[in-house]
Amino acid sequence: MFHTSSSATNFRMLVWWFLGMVGAVTISKGLARECDDFTRLHFHNSFIGTSLRVRFLLYTRANESCGLELSHHNVSETALFNLTRRTAFVIHGYRLTGSPPIWLDEIVKKLLAQEDMNVLVFDWNYGAANLNYLIAVRNMRKAADNATAFIQQMQENGASLSSIHMIGVSLGAHLAGFVGKKFKNSKIHGKIGRITALDPAGPEFTNNPPEDRLDVTDAQFVDVVHTDMDALGFRAPLGHIDFYANGGADQPGCPKTIFSGKQYFICDHQRAVYLFLCSLDKDCNITAYPCSSYDDFLDGKCTQCDTFKPAPCPILGYYVTEWKDTLLQLNQTKAFFSTTDKNPYFKTYYQVDIVPWNKPIRWGVLTIKLHNGTDVAEAKINHKSTKFEQYKSTRMLAQFDKNLQTIQKISLQFSTGNVAGPSYKLRLLRFQLRSLEHFDRPVLCRYDIILEDNVDVSFRPIPCETSDF
Incomplete structure (x- = not known):
């Protein structure tokens, strides 16, 4: 009989424990494989320009820290991708420096903490990383076609469009909108379930007609957070409910002068992401008040929400769907709130x-x-x-x-x-x-x-x- 030495066995066990702890492997069809990470580029890639390349990175509770790249042509390739569960697409925007979004790992982990779902990071960094923003905008529309084809495959393999939640940041918000349009304009497919738009991009989209930007009709439910509408973000309402943090423009704690460097340009714009992340924490409930303007809100003219159910006023972020029925009846609602300068933000x-x-x-x-x-x-x-x-x-x-x-x-x-x-x-x-x-x-x-x-x-x-x- 063959006997394995205890030292060799212990060594192999130690190796497997280490790999599991660092999240370096995931099991697919019984084979060990390395993690698939978000594409990491650098500023020189943006300077010379990038051509569009799309990747779908799957995260579940079984591989929370280790991404698995899915095939564009065989969505049932891995048992980890359970199409009976809810699927959240996380879609980044324009990437001037080419680096991965600093909030990416956090949003994946916090979404998976809410429920047993599929989280798909839609990686189009090749295409979004470009010194010329206009090229990135054109690539975004092509990327939306790619996402549409992928979701069609999901639907053909048993997924429900109602179970799909697209979370788009900046340019990614309009990308989600273009995906939604493809389905709503088809009598066969229907509408995707939800689009959450985090400070949708303003440049090249302001004053566009609904067919050329995100629109309230692009999903069964659309919620929007505005934090930089006077610069990189979109000013007008786009969803069933549009949240305007601190009026939708300047955010507390963000630099006021260009001498602060990069943060001067991105701090207000990124605040929408961090407010959404905050909504995924149990101790962060940011109440918003439906109102016609931020001035009226500050004047105390909008402190009653008698028509809202199940609670008087809606809560920002992930769980705003608890007010979905009321918001759908109202069609489009603007809601205002003020924040502090750091998490948990609420006042x-x-x-x-x-x-x-x-x-x-x-x-x-x-x-x-x-x-x-x-x-x-x-x-x-x-x-x-x-x-x-x-x-x-x-x-x-x-x-x-x-x-x-x-x-x-x-x-x-x-x-x-x-x-x-x-x-x-x-x-x-x-x-x-x-x-x-x-x-x-x-x-x-x-x-x-x-x-x-x-x-x-x-x-x-x-x-x-x-x-x-």
Whole structure:
């Protein structure tokens, strides 16, 4: 009988353990193979130009850290690609430097953490990496044809179009749109399930008709995040719901001058990706408020979402489909929210109602601080000077960068902005604070408060009287 030495066996076991730990192999039809990684190019590739070459890299819970390149002509080649599961396509955009997207590994892992699905990274770096953006745009449309043919094969092998979710970044958002058009214009195939567009590209697409860009009709459900609409992104609404972070343009924490280098150009544009990634975390629920404009949102005119179900206001990102039925009925909705400068990004919203006593009209800004004994949350309502008129309820939106569970003390400061002029006072008959997200929290009030210009006034809030609701 043949006996293998224990030292040789242990050595082979050690090798296989090491390869498994680093994610260097995956099993397909019983054969070991190396991982297929996203195409890595360099700036000199962009400088000389690249011709289109498309790759489909499959990730599942069985090969989460090790991509498997799929055949363009045989989608059933590997048992890892289970066509009865949901399939998410991750589609990058223009790649000036040719390097892989820095967020790619994170989005794959976080998508697989949500459910047992197929994640297909659509790698068209050859074609997207080009110094000439116009060539990349032309290549993108050819890449969309390739993706369409692949999805047709999926459908022929049992996949449902409704189970397909295309997540497109920048130029990749329009690529997803062109794929969707191919199916919706065919009476045989129908519509793909969902397109998520993360700051769709603006250059070469702004003012285009629907057939030449992403459009709300390109999928059964289209959700869009805008973060750089005044530069690299698209301004107008494109989906069933369009989320405008901080108004859709300048993002907190992003450089304001060209001296910051590369980040000056890409920070706002990439923020849409990081907001979507945040939505895949359990502790990141960014509430957005349907509204006609960001100014109206900041003015507190859009704090009610009575028509939305299952919860009053939609949540940004992956799980916005919980509001799908309502959004489809409304056809197109714009929703606004503000963020902090880093993950988890969300702010805590309160509605403030003030009834002034002063007979002369006062103009100014209000700073509110909430204290819980150990921590302080601050909101400065200063996007414009607010009008305070006698006996007239003035409603404002207060956005706090911290979420305090309990409020023991409130501090108010009224400022007119006068430097050399007279100092004014603002007398309040009533101050009311209501949480817009935590309905179980009590509505807090205080009555008869005198605020001097630029002076903090602190008080302990009390539950509001029933007549104040």
